[in-house]
Amino acid sequence: MTLKKPHLTMKKILKHTCLFVILGLLFTVNSNAQSGKKALDIKAIKAMEGCFNVEFKYTETFSPEIDYEKAYDYTSAAFEWAEIIEETEDKIVLQHLLIINDSTIIKHWRQDWIYEAQRSFSYVKDNTWQFEKKNYKDVEGKWTQYVYQVDDSPRYSGTATWTHVDGVSSWRNKADSPLPRREYSKRNDKIIREEPNTDQLLVQEKGYNTYEKRATEDCKSAQEWWKNNQEKWATVRDVWQDVLASHITLHLEDKVDGKKLYEHLFYGQGYEDKAAIEVLIDSYVTKHN
């Protein structure tokens, strides 16, 4: 008999990669100068502010399929400024900016830390996020980290307790996440095969990111850039806050008019006022009850 090539539907994006978020901040905590556990937590979060050399290293580890061919290790480095752009008693917002060639600045990811937050979002699949309300007893004394993408759309969130032991502060959580941009740009085969009603894990990956602090003045260009652009991005955050406030399952289009949302926001014209940004973001958003 003659066998034909089988029909393969293989264009779904991996979503079951469990992103192991480990924030192990190696800095000395002087507990004598602090009062109370929450103060130590805040100090640990705020220690993420600064000018850093960042290294990213990723390697594929285990695959359930013996014939899976692992990709080459991914390594990259960046020069990054992280700035606290909002701080209240129970909330700290850190904006990360990439510095390319000492002068070109790219808005990077953002992390919001909220104390005893009962609301959280999680990535489901296919650019879809769902929302959850936890009981107070489940979040008591804990911090939720909300991670947002470069266009300030949601990425993932997680809730855990900060620990401060032997001079090391750490916060550990596990969350599903969309593929990082490096996977879209470098790989087109890290996908799951679509079986009837199931998604199949192809491979696990471990990442090792290091942040090495450098002099704050090395990041002057990024600090200047943020001063000049923070108003626009505050508006973008406001719009997203309105979108997310409904806590209804959210789907985001990958592209509108052939472009990703960040391309419109970074390089598009006319997105200075709230009304225009609202129209733009709404064009990507679909909500499902």
Added chain:
Amino acid sequence: MIKLLLSLGLLCILTWPPKLEKKIHKVVEDSYKVDNYNLNPISVDKKDCDACKVEINDHLFSVTNEEGQQGYIYVGIANSMKNTFDYVIAFDKEFKIINTKILIYREQHGRQIGSKRWLSQFFDKTPSSRVQLGENIDGISGATISATNMTDAVNDVLITLDHLKTKDAKF
């Protein structure tokens, strides 16, 4: 000259499980850089295969496309420590090995034999070559049984093809 029945794609019905079939097709596509192709089973009369070390019927296939013959694949089963595994060997038109893959492995012990680095030791071997673990094929710590059995399986396929070649078989 022995009689070889070349199936015309009409007589034989292959019953590979869907998962195995997908993996076989991926190996064919990767090995021969083809999108559209036919796998034609090759059949040999048992009396002409008296010295064959492995089954040929339903295991050996020619790969053809609109440009003609591209090569051959052999799909077989070998033993791991407590179970069996499926493997495929891809040959060029002259029966030189151009690819080998473990397709489905059914236990946790010995999975290292799926390593491309290890399997690539079989590349370029021809029916006149012989392979033996510890001699021209490196062993794998912790996967001795599976590595031995895969090496023996490849060796048996090579011996069988060599045998058919000496009988002037034409595929």
